[in-house]
Amino acid sequence: MYVASTRGRGSVPPSAGSRVPTTVVLLGTVSLLTDVSSEMVTAFLPVYVIFNLQMSYLQLGLLDGIYTGATAVLRLVGGHVSDRIRRPKAVAVAGYGLSAATRLGFPLVGASAGGLGGVLALDRAGKGLRTAPRDALISLSTPADQLGAAFGVHRMMDTVGALIGPLATFAVLTWLTTSPGPIFMISFCFALLGVIVLVFFVREHRFTGPRTAVVFRDALGLLRHRGLRRTTVAAGLLGLATISDAFVFVVLQRASGVSPTLLALMPVGTALTFLVLATPLGRLSDRVGRWRVFFAGHVVLLAVYLLLLGPFDGLALVIVTVALHGVFYAATDGVLMAHGATLVPERLRASGLSIVQTGQALARFASSVGFGVLLTTLPFTAAVLVATGALVAVLVAVVLVIRPEVS
Amino acid sequence: MVEWLGRHRVAVGVASMVIVVIAALVYVVSTVRSERATGSTPGAAVSSGLRFVDNGGGRNLVSDVDPSGVRTSTEMSCLRVYTANGTTVCLRMGLPGAYEAAVYVGEALVRTVPLPGTPSRARVSASGQIVSWTVFVTGDSYLAPGGFSTRTGILNLSTGVLVESLEEFPTVLIEGKPDKRANENYWGVTFTGDDNTFYATLGSSDQTWLVKGNLTNRTVTSVRKDAECPSLSPDETRIAYKKRAGRLGGWRLFVLDLASGTETELPGSDGVDDQAAWLDQNTVAYAKVPRGGKPTIYTSPADGSGTATELIPGASSPSPRD
Numbered sequence: 001m002y003v004a005s006t007r008g009r010g011s012v013p014p015s016a017g018s019r020v021p022t023t024v025v026l027l028g029t030v031s032l033l034t035d036v037s038s039e040m041v042t043a044f045l046p047v048y049v050i051f052n053l054q055m056s057y058l059q060l061g062l063l064d065g066i067y068t069g070a071t072a073v074l075r076l077v078g079g080h081v082s083d084r085i086r087r088p089k090a091v092a093v094a095g096y097g098l099s100a101a102t103r104l105g106f107p108l109v110g111a112s113a114g115g116l117g118g119v120l121a122l123d124r125a126g127k128g129l130r131t132a133p134r135d136a137l138i139s140l141s142t143p144a145d146q147l148g149a150a151f152g153v154h155r156m157m158d159t160v161g162a163l164i165g166p167l168a169t170f171a172v173l174t175w176l177t178t179s180p181g182p183i184f185m186i187s188f189c190f191a192l193l194g195v196i197v198l199v200f201f202v203r204e205h206r207f208t209g210p211r212t213a214v215v216f217r218d219a220l221g222l223l224r225h226r227g228l229r230r231t232t233v234a235a236g237l238l239g240l241a242t243i244s245d246a247f248v249f250v251v252l253q254r255a256s257g258v259s260p261t262l263l264a265l266m267p268v269g270t271a272l273t274f275l276v277l278a279t280p281l282g283r284l285s286d287r288v289g290r291w292r293v294f295f296a297g298h299v300v301l302l303a304v305y306l307l308l309l310g311p312f313d314g315l316a317l318v319i320v321t322v323a324l325h326g327v328f329y330a331a332t333d334g335v336l337m338a339h340g341a342t343l344v345p346e347r348l349r350a351s352g353l354s355i356v357q358t359g360q361a362l363a364r365f366a367s368s369v370g371f372g373v374l375l376t377t378l379p380f381t382a383a384v385l386v387a388t389g390a391l392v393a394v395l396v397a398v399v400l401v402i403r404p405e406v407s
Numbered sequence: 408m409v410e411w412l413g414r415h416r417v418a419v420g421v422a423s424m425v426i427v428v429i430a431a432l433v434y435v436v437s438t439v440r441s442e443r444a445t446g447s448t449p450g451a452a453v454s455s456g457l458r459f460v461d462n463g464g465g466r467n468l469v470s471d472v473d474p475s476g477v478r479t480s481t482e483m484s485c486l487r488v489y490t491a492n493g494t495t496v497c498l499r500m501g502l503p504g505a506y507e508a509a510v511y512v513g514e515a516l517v518r519t520v521p522l523p524g525t526p527s528r529a530r531v532s533a534s535g536q537i538v539s540w541t542v543f544v545t546g547d548s549y550l551a552p553g554g555f556s557t558r559t560g561i562l563n564l565s566t567g568v569l570v571e572s573l574e575e576f577p578t579v580l581i582e583g584k585p586d587k588r589a590n591e592n593y594w595g596v597t598f599t600g601d602d603n604t605f606y607a608t609l610g611s612s613d614q615t616w617l618v619k620g621n622l623t624n625r626t627v628t629s630v631r632k633d634a635e636c637p638s639l640s641p642d643e644t645r646i647a648y649k650k651r652a653g654r655l656g657g658w659r660l661f662v663l664d665l666a667s668g669t670e671t672e673l674p675g676s677d678g679v680d681d682q683a684a685w686l687d688q689n690t691v692a693y694a695k696v697p698r699g700g701k702p703t704i705y706t707s708p709a710d711g712s713g714t715a716t717e718l719i720p721g722a723s724s725p726s727p728r729d
Contacts, residue, residue: 043503046525046543051462051486051723053696170503172435177442177465178484182435189431193424200420250544250556260523260558260571263544264505 023141024150026202027134028157033194034096035158037103038123039165040187044180047173052180053110071121072361074128076219079136079354083214088133088140088350089204095130096198099123100191106184132354139341139349140205147341148290151334152282159275163268207346219351227343228352230404231291232359235336237398238298239363241391243371243384245270248304248325251380255308256317266322273326274333281330282338290339291404297331298395300324305388309381336360439465453706453718455686456728458490462702463721469497471728472719483511486526489684489726492535494564498526498542508540510562520569523558528636528682529724532598537622538562539596539605559593559607561622570622573607578626581609581616593618593627595636595682599643606630606637606646617648634663636682638691645709647673647683647691660693662709673707675715684725685709692718692725 082091102123109115135151142150168190172183222228243251249266285293307321337353344352374383398404412419442465454474461470461480469483485497486506494512501507506522512535524542531538541559561570570576573593579586592610599605602622609618609627617634620627634648635658644665649658660676660683663669676693683691692706702723705715718725 047486047500050525050527050543051702167503170500173500176435177439178462178467179438179442179465182438185434186431189427192427196420196423196427200416200423259521260544261505261521263523264502 020146020150020153021141023202024138024154025157026197027138028154030096030194030198030202031134031154031158032161032164033190033197034099035161036165036168037187037191037194038099039162040169040183040190041103041106041165043166043169044173044183048106048180048183049116053116071124071128072358072365074125075132075354075358075361076351078129079132079350079352080214080216080219082133082136082350083219083348086207086211086214086347087204088136089198089202091133091350092130092137093195093198095126095128095133096191096195097126098129099126100188100195102126103184103188103191107181131357132350135337135341135353135357136350137202137205139337139353140346144342145286147338148282148285148293148335149279150282151338152279152330155282155330155334156275156278159271159278163271163275209346212347214347214351218348219355222344222348222352222355225343225352227404228340228355230402231336231340231343232356234398234402234404235294235356236359236363237394237402238391239360240367241387241394242298242301242364242367243305243387244364244368245325247368247371247375248308251308251384252318252321254380255310255313256315256321257313258315258318262318266318269319269322270326270329273323274329277327277330278334281327282334285331285335285338290335290342293331294335294339295395295398297328297335298391300331301328302388302391302395304328305384305391308384309388442466453686455690457686457692457704457718458488458495458726458728459704459719459722460485460488460724461722469495470722473728485509485724487529487540487724489529489531489724490728491531491533491726494531494535494538496529496531496538496540498522498529498540506542508538508560508562510538510564512564517564518562520560520562522560527557528559528595530596530598530682532602533600533641534602536563536565537598537602537605538564539598541594541596557592557594557610559596561596561605563602563622573620573627576620576625576627578624579609580627581611581629586611595638595648597637597639597646597682599639606639608635608637608648617646631663634661638683638685640685640688640709642688647685647709649676649679649681649683652677660691660707662691662711671711673709673711673715674713675705676707681723684727686725686727694723694725 078091078095082088102119105119109119138150138154139147168186169183172186176182245267249263252266253260253263281293304321304324307317336356340353340356341349371383371387374386453472456474457472459470461468467484467486469481469485469488470478472478483497485499487498489496494510497509498506499509501521506526508520508522509516510518522542524544526540526542528541539559539561541557544556544558559573574591594608596605596607605620605622607618607620609616615633615635616629617631617637618627618629633650635650637646637648639646646663646665647660650661651658657678658680660673660679662671662673679693679695681693681695683693686692686706689709690706691709692704694702694704696702701721703717704719704722704725706718707715
């Protein structure tokens with residue numbers, strides 16, 4: 001196993017301290033501001049599409065689903081370019097900048113399905129480009145024994161932004177105006193503030209050691225790295241058995257028999273639990289092992305599936321299930337990156353992380369399409385039963401066969 | 408220059424953040440001011456009078472035009488509105504990212520029902536006793552592939568009974584056979600005069616049916632294929648609905664004569680996405696967004712004899728005014 005060498009600059013506290021590095025907090029701020037921006041748009045899009053543009057909702061959803069899958073591959077590009085030019089911050093700036101610019105594209109394309117799809121695709125492309133170099137920067141500025149905590153703090157701040165975004169949209173629609181211009185402008189400004197924090201306050205990582213050129217073959221060579229390969233395969237298989245949030249909530253509403261109104265609150269419940277637990281579970285993963293916590297998170301997901309199958313119902317079921325769903329995210333989202341960061345050397349960090357992320361993103365996309373198909377042909381319980389079986393099979397396979405913790 | 412920037416990067420960063428915030432404030436304040444100052448354009452006269460949502464002033468205020476063309480605004484702000492016999496249903500945002508149906512009798516708010524998604528359709532029975540709405544359910548993100556679904560609720564004001572979703576109805580017959588699929592969606596309800604029978608759209612897999620339902624028996628039966636957002640004429644002999652030109656083509660409005668089964672296209676309605684409203688026995692109104700424009704309310708002769716005429720620009724959600 002490679003050990004992350006994170007000889008720091010002055011601002012990085014010694015590893016004995018429990019505070020995460022300033023760079024991580026600054027990157028968390030960038031993500032917070034960017035998430036306010038993108039969640040403002042996400043909260044506004046349904047109303048915008050139906051009332052301002054009167055477009056078909058379904059067509060747009062399908063288009064964007066396809067883009068999401070396609071741009072997942074851009075993570076690989078972002079990761080590789082970042083390693084190649086040894087400037088993760090520069091690539092992250094390009095990604096965040098592209099997404100920020102798309103906010104101004106919405107008023108320009110108006111009610112054209114292709115144009116709107118294109119703007120959303122560019123936004124996704126920006127997200128794809130920036131994710132791996134950003135996570136590489138987090139891992140490169142953090143001592144190895146605090147990686148879990150650092151990613152936990154970053155994901156916590158990210159989620160705070162995601163919760164503020166819809167509130168901002170609501171405030172503008174209620175008290176200022178219902179016309180789209182100001183919403184997109186305010187969203188653009190939040191994204192721009194994020195880019196400014198990144199450009200002016202976050203320092204580029206200075207690589208230690210001799211400069212060795214990174215070529216495409218090196219990135220491919222990572223696939224021969226046993227730990228990384230096993231991690232990618234295991235995370236991918238677990239991703240295939242992960243039901244997307246929207247479906248979990250729809251099934252939960254039916255299984256619990258509560259009012260469909262609660263559907264709007266379920267994602268908030270998951271996000272709040274995630275927000276509260278991301279840092280503590282990250283710290284826990286630093287002590288007991290990141291893969292172990294990541295794996296345990298999926299056991300919690302299995303508990304979520306079993307709760308969806310009965311025999312309980314009512315509000316208590318909703319609260320417990322949503323809380324466990326949040327625990328699943330807190331134990332897996334940042335923790336997987338913390339685990340991945342320990343597997344790859346500094347010079348290939350962004351490429352390595354992008355491989356793990358892409359595998360997981362593509363698997364989750366495939367699972368969400370597959371589960372959607374299952375739902376149109378099978379009753380809800382049968383569809384969940386299929387997913388439960390798949391998750392059990394993958395968990396057993398990961399323990400017995402793949403064993404990514406052994407490298 | 409680069410060196411200076413390097414030394415003062417924190418100051419430059421803070422200064423540019425301040426500039427962005429000030430620019431945003433100036434833009435938003437000036438936009439909102441000019442919108443409020445613009446006022447609403449007068450509309451054409453409608454013999455029956457019309458209630459609608461004014462999308463021009465930036466506040467989505469419910470407004471009325473009387474038969475002489477005089478336009479007045481209420482203080483009610485809605486995404487969708489419909490009025491019949493003194494009962495008004497207003498679909499609006501109630502909490503961040505959450506919507507509600509507010510039901511008014513006269514000026515008084517009598518009931519609010521939280522909605523599980525983004526408002527789409529609203530309707531009140533001719534007696535004013537039964538209210539219905541349709542919303543798009545979005546889960547955490549409407550972008551989730553396959554995450555598209557609708558919920559249609561029906562509220563009986565005289566009994567207080569609320570059907571949160573038509574999917575609760577146990578008996579569904581499609582072309583005579585019971586439908587057992589899990590993934591059913593209903594949208595666009597219209598009521599008959601008995602306050603018990605209704606028409607709606609049922610979507611299942613990739614097909615849509617015009618269905619006829621019974622509120623007391625909790626049953627739904629298919630009437631014909633490919634007809635969405637039905638709207639029953641006041642004399643209950645015809646139904647206006649939208650129908651797709653091709654599999655992924657735009658919608659057009661048609662009027663079906665229930666007795667003869669004859670379907671008549673309303674010229675000029677292509678690209679519509681609305682539930683038509685009958686202003687009288689011979690006229691339907693609907694909103695449509697012209698290419699690159701703002702939503703506009705059109706009226707059309709219900710027998711398809713003439714093309715659509717623009718009634719009120721910058722407006723949507725037409726409803727007869729009683």
